[in-house]
Amino acid sequence: MRAEAELGTAGDNGTKYRARVRAKVPPHRSLLVRLLATSVMIAVCSVAATAWLAARTTSSAIQQEQGQLLSSDTEIYDTLVGYAAVHPDWNGVAPTLRRLAERTGRRITLTTQSRRTIAASAARTGSALPARASAVVDPLHTDPALLPDVGANRIDPRAVGPYKLTAAERETLRGLADKLLACLGDRKGVASLLVGPSGRPSIKLADSALDGVAWDRGCGLAALGFTVPTERKPLSQLNAMVNDCLRSQRLEPVKFGIDFVIGYGGPPAQTCLDTARRDQLTPYVAPAALLFVATPTGSPTAPAFHFTSANTGRIAGVAGLVLLITVAVTVVVGTRLVRPLRALADAARRPVEEHQRVPVTTNDEIGYLAAAFNDLTERRERMEGQRKAMVSDVAHELRTPLSTIRSWLEAVQDGIATSDQALVDSLLEEALLLQHIVDDLQDLAEADAGQLRIHPEPLFVRDLLDHVATAHLGRAETAGVTLTTRTDGDPELSGDPVRLRQVIGNLVSNAIRHTPPGGTVTLRAHRTADHVTIEVADTGTGIPAEDLPRVFDRFWRAEKSRSRRTGGSGLGLAIVRRLTEAHGGTVTVTSTVGAGTVFTVRLPA
DSSP: OOOHHHHOHHHHHHHHHHHHHHHHSOGGHHHHHHHEEEEEEEHHHHHHHHHHHHHHHHHHHHHHHHHHHHHHHHHHHHHHHHHHHHOOOTOOOOHHHHHHHHHHHOOEEEEEETOOOOOOHHOSSOOOOOOOOOOOOOOOOOOTTTTTTSOTTTTTTTTTGGGGGOHHHHHHHHHHHHHHHHHHSSTTTEEEEETTTOOOOOEEOOOOOOHHHHHTTTTTTGGGSSOHHHHHHHHHHHHHHHHHHHHTTOOOOOOOOOOOSSSHHHHHHHHHHHHHHHHHGGGGSOOOOEEEEEOOTOSSOOOOOOOOHHHHHHHHHHHHHHHHHHHHHHHHHHHHHHHHHHHHHHHHOGGHHHHHHHOOOOOOOHHHHHHHHHHHHHHHHHHHHHHHHHHHHHHHHHHHHHHHHHHHHHHHHHSSSSOOOHHHHHHHHHHHHHHHHHHHHHHHHHTTTOOOOOOOOOEHHHHHHHHHHHHHHHHHHHHHHHEEEEESSOEEEEHHHHHHHHHHHHHHHHHHHHHHHEEEEEEEEEOOOOEEEEEEEOOSSOOOGGGGGGGGTOOOOTTTTOOOOHHHOOOOOHHOOOHHHHHOOOEEEETTTTTEEEEEEEEOO
């Protein structure tokens, strides 16, 4: 198996190594997976941070915009309700609408319940009113969502109707209120003066004052509760209306003052009071109207909001921070990934003689690339050593016959030797040896360049072995070696007969050379399922186990003396391997020192 491993080509080794790298890289260590995971993580974090910031900022901006819209809608509604509370009709409301439109940037339209236009802040441009009104302006039935401080009866306090005091009555009550405040002045912050829409003043006690009696101390706060002439008649009428309502329900009559507070009677009494007040105030307030609030273009939807400069700055700041973090993470990850690649590039640029190694620091594709680079460096060292050894071997092999030829020719030229038939035969033998070495080198060069021509044809293995045995029979007899052939059946294969005879001939010649007299060399052949196996076995001296991996190296000989008489040129087995591989086969060797050697050639059937 060691010999087979040595026979693999560089391309096969590279393919096997790449397959081994792909198989050994676990998914969580894969550089591609890590790059994808890092990119996805950065993208997710960036998108999440940006989405979170945009959502927060947008929500805040929407809330601000909605608050501004609600504030402007409340202002419009409150102003118009206040106008309706003090005017018996809507005549003259147009200037108020225009002022509100200029201040809020909205388009305001008032219509009757039948949607007939009462007044508008701007001339209509042909767009129809929305299907639904923004609100109903009625001071006697206010919207608690827009005016939450009105109270449970939903009657706007500005709607005073017949209860509006005259100037003289206001002056009188104001003087009395000032005297009461002066009486309570020894405790600052205890009371404050309030003036209602009707012009009636009242004193509001601070939270620290539990009730008016506790802080009266003889000041007479109840004096402000008396009615003035303007109030007596409508108040008497209101009491009568309330009691008529209660009597229709068979309930006890009630009596209340100008504060419109009923101390007893329960919800029915309060309901009768609210109804009576609306009936009494109806002639003094404007009739209910529909309010339409829209954008300046007439759209019923709220105008599109825009980010404030602060919100825009926050978005830009966080986006910049996310970008900075993304760039930083990318730089860190990229630097860690590129560092071993730079080490590989630096090592690759160094001179061949330095044979630089790269440390393997990761267990991913880059780590395997570094390991492959180190393996390539080692193989390059070996190839460089083999190249130098081959140059030395070629020079040695060629020097000997050339030196012999030159020395004899110089001897003949100087008259020292005679040019006879024996000298010519000797020089011819040296020239043939040179030709043989050159031919072998040419065959190897063509095989290395992929230009070795093979001309396959059908042939029988038995005829091939008999032909080779016949060609080497004389040499075997001269060496005292028995040469035999044995074939199981008559297997057939497709191959170049000349090249295959060269393969088997080199193996037979090598076996005869290393088999002592009295030994045997046997050629065997048999057919398997898809291969034809040819064996050349001898009973020679054998090859040590440590030398078996090198028997197919060029110019290698088991004899350290490098004697051509016993070791040949050292190219025969290298040619055997190349020619066998050219036929798609393999050649292996097994040997036992002192017992013999077996070379096995396997060729496709």
